[in-house]
Amino acid sequence: MNLIETNQVNQFYGNHQVIHDLNLSIPKHKLIALIGPNGAGKSTTIALLLGLIKPTAGTITYWEEAFHALTGVQLQSTPLFSDYTVEENIKLFASFYRIDLTEELLTEKLASFDLVKSRKTQAAKLSIGQQKRLAIALTTIHQPELVILDEPTAGLDPKAQKQIRNMLISMKDEGVTVLFSSHDMEEVTQIADYIIMLNHGEIVAQGIPTELVERHQAKNLEELFFQFV
Amino acid sequence: MRTIFWITIKHASRDHYLLTWSIFIPLVAIISLTYFFDFTPTITMLLAITAISILMYGFMTTAFQILSQRRRGVYHVLRLTPMPFVHYIISTACSWAFIASLAGTIIFLLGMLFFQISISLIALPLIIGLLFLAAVGYVNLGFLISSKAKNEGQMSIMANVITMPLILVSDGFYNLDLAPRWVQQLARYNPFQWLLNGLRAAVEHNYHQYLLIVLFLIGFIVVSSLIAARTFNYRID
Numbered sequence: 001m002n003l004i005e006t007n008q009v010n011q012f013y014g015n016h017q018v019i020h021d022l023n024l025s026i027p028k029h030k031l032i033a034l035i036g037p038n039g040a041g042k043s044t045t046i047a048l049l050l051g052l053i054k055p056t057a058g059t060i061t062y063w064e065e066a067f068h069a070l071t072g073v074q075l076q077s078t079p080l081f082s083d084y085t086v087e088e089n090i091k092l093f094a095s096f097y098r099i100d101l102t103e104e105l106l107t108e109k110l111a112s113f114d115l116v117k118s119r120k121t122q123a124a125k126l127s128i129g130q131q132k133r134l135a136i137a138l139t140t141i142h143q144p145e146l147v148i149l150d151e152p153t154a155g156l157d158p159k160a161q162k163q164i165r166n167m168l169i170s171m172k173d174e175g176v177t178v179l180f181s182s183h184d185m186e187e188v189t190q191i192a193d194y195i196i197m198l199n200h201g202e203i204v205a206q207g208i209p210t211e212l213v214e215r216h217q218a219k220n221l222e223e224l225f226f227q228f229v
Numbered sequence: 230m231r232t233i234f235w236i237t238i239k240h241a242s243r244d245h246y247l248l249t250w251s252i253f254i255p256l257v258a259i260i261s262l263t264y265f266f267d268f269t270p271t272i273t274m275l276l277a278i279t280a281i282s283i284l285m286y287g288f289m290t291t292a293f294q295i296l297s298q299r300r301r302g303v304y305h306v307l308r309l310t311p312m313p314f315v316h317y318i319i320s321t322a323c324s325w326a327f328i329a330s331l332a333g334t335i336i337f338l339l340g341m342l343f344f345q346i347s348i349s350l351i352a353l354p355l356i357i358g359l360l361f362l363a364a365v366g367y368v369n370l371g372f373l374i375s376s377k378a379k380n381e382g383q384m385s386i387m388a389n390v391i392t393m394p395l396i397l398v399s400d401g402f403y404n405l406d407l408a409p410r411w412v413q414q415l416a417r418y419n420p421f422q423w424l425l426n427g428l429r430a431a432v433e434h435n436y437h438q439y440l441l442i443v444l445f446l447i448g449f450i451v452v453s454s455l456i457a458a459r460t461f462n463y464r465i466d
Contacts (some may be wrong), residue, residue, distance in 0.1 A: 052305070052308075069311045095312070097312070149423060
């Protein structure tokens with residue numbers, strides 16, 4: 001079953017076409033990587049999938065009409081109330097999703113994202129890795145079916161990157177479908193079980209990584225990536 | 230909505246720097262007028278200083294906070310949640326208005342002390358209530374301009390373009406009887422003038438006028454909330 005399907009989606013900014021005939025599927029219970037070089041159209045694709053921008057042409061079908069309530073989102077900029085504490089950010093986002101956040105649930109959330117010690121720290125004073133962890137914690141506050149993350153590991157040191165990757169794997173193991181954008185092939189190889197490869201606003205490959213590598217007679221995902229970009 | 234209200238209040242009350250300046254600057258004006266100028270303190274002057282502090286905190290300071298949150302992408306994500314944006318505006322506007330009216334009340338009470346002015350006990354809650362209502366409306370105006378400004382520089386200019394006429398086209402610090410007729414007409418539609426009129430009505434126990442101003446301010450809140458919600462710019466420019 002697919003959570004989202006796009007049909008011949010095109011997007012223009014003025015006369016400039018940024019997305020060309022996008023036909024993609026977001027299969028359920030997968031850890032999906034949206035990959036492509038800088039400027040490939042990853043962020044625009046995410047904005048289209050989230051309904052932040054309306055496609056110039058084509059249609060997008062969702063598994064639920066009220067899909068926003070079942071989707072967690074972290075955009076490229078880390079959208080936190082930076083003057084508020086970690087705990088206050090979590091409480092605020094819980095209220096946005098109308099979740100009755102008990103103290104037990106809050107502590108559990110803080111523990112799963114390794115934020116217990118910094119619960120009273122202002123978000124602006126957290127390290128970039130902690131801020132990313134908090135941003136991801138906020139995307140899961142309402143137990144979503146789909147989580148969309150725009151370059152969740154960008155700008156992080158290897159240790160923080162590993163922590164985030166483990167979190168994504170845990171989310172998938174808990175039954176959440178995760179779509180993340182990246183241009184780090186090593187990361188994608190390690191964790192993704194489905195990929196959508198974009199270049200110049202077009203899908204150049206889509207499917208299970210091992211099958212794609214085999215089909216295109218590449219040695220690995222990185223070689224496949226360079227075949228297309 | 231309750232969570233948003235209380236967390237915003239908690240946050241605003243932690244901002245000692247902002248609070249100190251919101252109270253400190255009007256207080257310096259009061260002390261200077263008392264000790265360094267040949268000036269007879271009046272209740273009208275004190276009400277005008279209090280009203281300005283409400284306008285500045287409610288409008289200017291919150292507008293800057295909203296701009297900075299917008300630029301961080303918070304509202305972009307908020308738009309993707311089931312929370313209707315107008316609910317968010319109402320909750321945060323009420324919190325900021327609460328803090329603004331608290332600061333305004335402190336200024337008014339300290340002003341009474343320095344100016345050696347007394348008012349009736351019944352007038353004080355009426356004044357506080359009016360300060361709160363006006364502050365909610367001014368915070369909504371803050372939402373409005375923070376949607377249009379792309380950076381702090383633009384915000385400063387826009388804030389001055391709005392606050393200056395509001396203050397100048399009012400009789401807070403001078404009599405408008407000698408002003409051109411069109412200025413007098415404009416003052417009738419000025420939400421800052423409404424606050425001044427209401428505060429004076431509270432002190433003079435003119436309850437009919439007071440209630441009329443309360444209705445005007447409620448109308449102002451409803452209209453400004455709707456405009457703020459409809460025109461709000463979620464984008465990260």
